[in-house]
Amino acid sequence: MAAAMKITLLALAAMAILSTASATTYNVGEPAGEWGFGINYGSWASSKQFIPGDSIVFKYSPQAHDVLEVSKADYDSCSAASPMTTLKTGNDIVALPATGTRYFICGFAGHCTAGMKVTIDVVSASSPSTPSSPAPASGPSASNSPPPPSPSAATSVRVTAGLGFVVLLAGLLA
Numbered sequence: 001m002a003a004a005m006k007i008t009l010l011a012l013a014a015m016a017i018l019s020t021a022s023a024t025t026y027n028v029g030e031p032a033g034e035w036g037f038g039i040n041y042g043s044w045a046s047s048k049q050f051i052p053g054d055s056i057v058f059k060y061s062p063q064a065h066d067v068l069e070v071s072k073a074d075y076d077s078c079s080a081a082s083p084m085t086t087l088k089t090g091n092d093i094v095a096l097p098a099t100g101t102r103y104f105i106c107g108f109a110g111h112c113t114a115g116m117k118v119t120i121d122v123v124s125a126s127s128p129s130t131p132s133s134p135a136p137a138s139g140p141s142a143s144n145s146p147p148p149p150s151p152s153a154a155t156s157v158r159v160t161a162g163l164g165f166v167v168l169l170a171g172l173l174a
Contacts, residue, residue, distance in 0.1 A: 023053040028118060035060040035067065041118035051125045054096045062090040065116065068107040075103035078112035096122045
């Protein structure tokens with residue numbers, strides 16, 4: 001009976017840790033690393049598969065940019081008049097808890113029309129691993145784009161720490 005209890009506890013702990021570890025944090029515009037000009041955000045977003053539980057991070061100088069979450073109509077027209085959310089810290093983390101499409105622009109005059117806008121399509125985890133249709137390109141052409149970056153280092157550390165914890169727990173329960 002005690003062995004069965006240990007195995008059950010180990011399995012539950014592993015499932016909890018691995019489900020947390022599967023979330024990915026993306027820095028918007030990687031590998032350039034900042035929310036700014038000269039990045040094709042349409043290509044960047046279409047090279048990713050965002051699933052519920054993931055997060056995106058906007059890194060920028062708050063004196064030069066901001067991030068507004070807007071409606072599709074405001075995204076299409078680059079209108080900053082009625083944002084749903086305004087982010088201004090320069091290191092803004094946006095959780096993606098559910099499926100759906102989210103729209104982000106820079107609210108500084110002229111920045112959105114110069115390409116500082118991104119559409120994030122969050123799909124179910126059971127969807128194919130590559131997006132079925134790329135997001136429309138925005139900003140300058142990126143015909144010589146580098147390959148898509150891997151998830152951020154923070155995600156790799158979280159996965160490694162989670163697996164380490166499972167091994168430690170298995171040793172303690174043995």
